[in-house]
Amino acid sequence: MKVREKNRGERKKMEKFPVVDMGKLNTEEKTSTMEMIKDACENWSFFELVxxxxxxxxxxxxxxxxxxxxxxxMEQRFRKMVASKGLETAQYEINYLDWESTFFLSHLPLSNISEIPDLHHDYRKAMKEFAVELEKVAELLLNLLCENLGLEKGYLKKVFYGSKGPNFGTKVSNYPPCPKPELIKGLRAHTDAGGIILLFQDDKVGGLQLLKDGLWIDVPPMRHSIVINLGDQLEVITNGKYKSVMHRVIAQRDGNRMSIASFYNPGNDAIISPSPALVKELDETSQVYPKFVFDDYMKLYAGLKFHAKEPRFEAMKAMESNIPITTV
Known part of the structure; x- marks a missing residue:
């Protein structure tokens, strides 16, 4: 009975997964759409854009x-990796790697698309065009978040800018059929280190889940949508008003899942700290998040990606005295 009640609860939450129609921002429904974005940021940290x-x-x-x-x-390389590590015959849960095939593209401040091997001309061209469009969506969303947070327009983009502009890149992933999904995760649970993440995911093969109220909730595949989730840096800048959440990819026995995740992150030397305007709203006993250089956070994150975020924030707080005083 308890299992059935839990499953009903999960289905109920799935039905409410926030889907935001961006087209309504230019209509009389803008207010309700902005409220939906606000609720999604405060209570889900994930939402889907159409x-x-x-x-x-x-x-x-x-x-x-x-x-x-x-x-x-890439398929043949992935099969060789699986064979070399004996993953198809695994008898115990694998916690040291993920069942995924990936490569990374950098768009800003410099593009590396021309340097990635095995990408033919049409694919390079399409990915460049797609990155330009995603950048526009990311910057629009940052301004919408500013509006909802009561921050001046452009505040988040300015914080992210650093001296050379934001970091913007894409992780292209495939999650092939997995013979033992009960033992191997497609991608282990983690929060994202950066700012705002824009995901173009497979609309036929699911697997992405987020942790909400102690339950793993499916992020529903939807054709031509972009899934948005918030990274650790927005949690810090909003002083916890918005939070990053743990999410993972469950490997599937059937179907190859495509995932194109683009990360609009602060520049390496950007100084990240809670917005003074949002800290002023708090009383003296409220927690204030640390201040740090984004690159320092990323160096720490590299070895602790699949661990809880709170110790990372504490480590950054211990380094605060080394951060120069700046105003944004």
């Missing part, structure tokens, strides 16, 4: 070319 302005033709092209690239260039 009518976001990126053409469906471009998204279809990116999906087709990503899946073709995996079959032609």
């Amino acid at each position: 009518n976001h302005g990126i053409s469906t033709e471009l998204m279809d092209t990116v999906e087709r070319l990503t899946k073709e690239n995996y079959k032609q260039c």
